[in-house]
Amino acid sequence: MYVWLACQSFNFEPMDFNHWDIILFIPLLFAAWKGFSKGLIIELASIAALIAGVYVAANFSEIVGAQLKSWFELEGTWSGYLAFILTFVGVVFAVYALAKILEKAVNLVALKLVNKLAGLVFGIVKMALILSIVLNIVSWFDHLVPVMSKSEPQNSLLFEPILKSAPTILPILTESGWMEKAEEVAAPLFEMEGEGLEDDND
Structure with a gap:
């Protein structure tokens, strides 16, 4: 019921949400509650x-x-x-x-409520950054061994905004080129593993 009301308030249809939204929404909700309770x-x-x-x-x-x-x-x-x-x-x-x-x-x-609400916002932002870093790492691995892409994250409402939040707020993640460097090192390992699997199948 509450999810449906939230969808209506933001003009989202419930069918627009998929399992990725549920996976990402739960930790964000927990972070919001934790941030509000702590301040x-x-x-x-x-x-x-x-x-x-x-x-x-x-x-x-x-x-x-x-x-x-x-x-x-x-x-x-x-x-x-x-x-x-x-x-x-x-x-x-x-x-x-x-x-x-x-x-x-x-x-x-008399600033208790302000402290609580600011904590709620900070908690969501902090969790979004953590999730974004995790998703960027997982997306990088998925680029080498496609698994996550098969679950259609592009149809999620939350996946893309959260994925881009850390590189936007922390440009060092993209400017340092660590993903390209890591791919150069790891790609041959995945290629060797793939060749080994093909040999086993033969």
């Missing part, structure tokens, strides 16, 4: 925490490791691993703590 601040903090955690741990875990050695007399390898993990976790918790404080401040000035 923009926490959504941004989740990304910032990962980036900051990896950066700080990679550059400053040696200092933490040296301190752990002096405290617990740990071996070099173990102290390095433990220092990286502790530094990463510490930074992630610190970023989340700051985000929670900022979120409470935003809620106090």
Whole structure:
């Protein structure tokens, strides 16, 4: 019922949707709900925490490791691993703590709904980019070994816009020419595999 109403509001016929739309719509819907429930601040903090955690741990875990050695007399390898993990976790918790404080401040000035709606939009955009990167990789493999193209993704309403979203927003995906370079390396492998299958059939 809800899907039908959505179709009518955008002048889409339900028959225009195919299985690709369902596959893509489910994660987008989940991302929208997750983004709305968390809000923009926490959504941004989740990304910032990962980036900051990896950066700080990679550059400053040696200092933490040296301190752990002096405290617990740990071996070099173990102290390095433990220092990286502790530094990463510490930074992630610190970023989340700051985000929670900022979120409470935003809620106090009656911007909670704005934060939630912005989180919903950000969640959809983030998931669309993730799906776009995945679809671009799958489409590249499909160019070598046609499988996905047989399922008629061109008849999907969501497939083409999502496929193009990442290369549009992140031009490095197309400007770097990584797909062409990867094809040059992988194509002979697929040709060899195809010849092997033909020999087996003979």
